Amino acid sequence: MLDNSSSYVTEDGRTIGGVVMEMKNITLRFGGVVAIKDISFDIREGEIRAIIGPNGAGKSSMLNVISGFYVPQEGEVLFHGKKRPPMRPYEVARQGIARTFQNIALFEGMSVLDNVMTGRLNYMKTGLFSQALWKGKAEREETENREVVERVIDFLEIQHIRKTPVARLPYGLKKRVELARALAAEPKLLLLDEPMAGMNVEEKEDMSRFILDVNDEFGTTIALIEHDMGVVMDLSDRVVVMDYGKKIGDGTPDEVRNNQDVIDAYLGVSHD
């Protein structure tokens, strides 16, 4: 049995480290609706961790708890072993957490390059006043930010559209630009909100490859939620399955695939 600080090497040679985030007995309510009921699980450094479940299972609510956007009424979130207080979005970003959204949240009128640059906002320390006083420092900062952005653009193979306004791009590429913006923040923990939703088969294959490459190349820990069980099974190290706000499975893709409660939930068998 692994303890919180131990690590292991996967079959494909990646090292999975200790626990970076721990959800302990999380319950989240919206008025009378209980979106999450007493759920516990953890996320380990360097792993790809999926949360799956049918419609209304509570996945988005859980992603919002992980990102710090929702504060649960019960339970606690431990980040690197410490209880995490309620945080504003910029504080979350400073902790090395970045995310994408299910309904793409890009600046449609701006170019791909400018959108990806917004991922660096937290690194732009030089304000307007000091920019005027310290031109050299501001220029250095701009060059550093540009270098990171250009690396991400190369990595995600979107050089050919760098000047294109996002509004003109097909859906699959918009999703990739959103991933690029999240990566530009150089996150330690990347949260992906239904990264394959609305994609065709080819776009899903591309996105899967990029998710694996990001994890492999940068060692980024990735937590993602997905509706479609199939697409995450080949990607993930471990999978949490939710249904009606409860956790009904947690384990490797094989363990989860063979779990009767999970099979029933996906076949729509009622179990109250």
Ligand SMILES: Nc1ncnc2c1ncn2[C@@H]1O[C@H](COP(=O)(O)OP(=O)(O)OP(=O)(O)O)[C@@H](O)[C@H]1O
């Ligand atoms: N802001 C909110 N206010 C009230 N109820 C909400 C809110 N957000 C979610 N809920 C309710 O909480 C439950 C879980 O919803 P959630 O969106 O987390 O599920 P989901 O698994 O992400 O679903 P989907 O796959 O359809 O996106 C649902 O019953 C939903 O109606």
